């Protein structure tokens with residue numbers, strides 16, 4: 001089963017080019033490639049930061065561009081998103097009984113669990129008791145089904161002080177859930193705007209590229225305005241092949257774009 005992974009599209013309103021490069025143009029180019037080369041993918045998963053400021057006019061442009069995708073897509077919010085405006089622009093996006101944009105679907109025999117990890121008005125992420133409860137129930141109801149877990153905020157440090165301060169703060173709670181549920185075969189995060197992989201609690205994870213642009217790979221500074229961008233990274237996305245038992249092969253691809 002083939003799927004596409006987009007993240008951190010950071011769309012602005014139509015006619016707003018204040019953030020370089022133009023995330024609408026880069027996303028259109030990425031979607032052009034998907035429609036040309038990856039129409040055989042079953043689903044496109046988008047791990048948050050759909051818009052840059054969470055405003056309705058930004059979601060309007062995001063929905064219009066994503067509407068040109070010729071494969072279905074599912075999404076979760078990131079720290080730059082607003083739940084209400086997102087749900088209004090994407091009315092088919094499921095919410096859990098508590099109103100969080102968390103949902104689960106089956107693709108190629110694998111359960112894709114998409115978790116809402118946002119904190120309104122803040123850049124770090126969390127999983128409150130309600131969301132942790134929903135996740136535990138979802139996992140216990142499907143213990144024998146290989147599962148991929150998708151969330152905007154990674155729960156671990158990546159050695160990058162700025163990003164590490166705005167990671168998921170419910171790392172202990174999530175660690176217990178991951179250890180208790182060996183059907184979780186892989187975890188996917190956004191937020192970092194950098195391709196990276198590793199393991200956490202014995203489970204492999206990857207961090208997605210941004211379709212807008214890479215963030216600086218800075219291991220020294222903890223303030224955004226101080227970050228050094230030694231090797232600017234062009235926009236990219238992921239192409240994945242999954243087995244029914246949860247096996248995974250994942251390609252990072254990058255588009256030719258003047259940043």
Ligand SMILES: [Fe+2]
Pocket residue numbers: 008010048049078080191193
């Ligand atoms: Fe982002």
